[in-house]
Amino acid sequence: MASVEWVRVFSHSNALLVGHVHNLLCAAGIPCELRNMTLGGGAGELPLLECEPEVWVAAHNRYRAETLVRDALEKESSNPDWRCSRCGEHLEGAFDTCWKCGHLREE
Numbered sequence: 001m002a003s004v005e006w007v008r009v010f011s012h013s014n015a016l017l018v019g020h021v022h023n024l025l026c027a028a029g030i031p032c033e034l035r036n037m038t039l040g041g042g043a044g045e046l047p048l049l050e051c052e053p054e055v056w057v058a059a060h061n062r063y064r065a066e067t068l069v070r071d072a073l074e075k076e077s078s079n080p081d082w083r084c085s086r087c088g089e090h091l092e093g094a095f096d097t098c099w100k101c102g103h104l105r106e107e
Contacts, residue, residue: 004058006033009065011054018053021069025055030065032057 010021015037025032035054057065079093086103096105 006056007059007062008035008054008056009062010069011036011052013052015053018055021072022055024068024072025057025065028064028068030057030061030068032061032065 009025009032010018012018012021018034018037022032022034033056035056036051037053055065055069081091081093082105083090084098084101084103085106087098087101089098089100091098091105097103098105
């Protein structure tokens with residue numbers, strides 16, 4: 001049986017963002033795995049870029065995975081920042097719910 005070649009399609013210092021990308025790919029039916037999720041404590045002793053959490057996919061899924069990630073991140077970054085109408089908290093455009101009071105973003 002031939003072994004599957006895996007390739008990294010995403011890495012970031014923010015483990016929550018890496019987890020989000022992992023969930024996005026899983027929801028699209030692309031088998032993937034998380035790597036380096038607990039290496040952050042080794043930064044300094046290990047090279048910083050080798051400690052970042054990463055998402056890996058089989059090489060034959062690379063193009064589709066990279067396209068999904070790019071489209072999702074571009075969409076999220078295109079939403080403007082907003083201010084919660086209930087509590088006045090300033091929020092980034094990627095959020096649809098106020099983290100402080102739970103109020104939904106108004107369209």
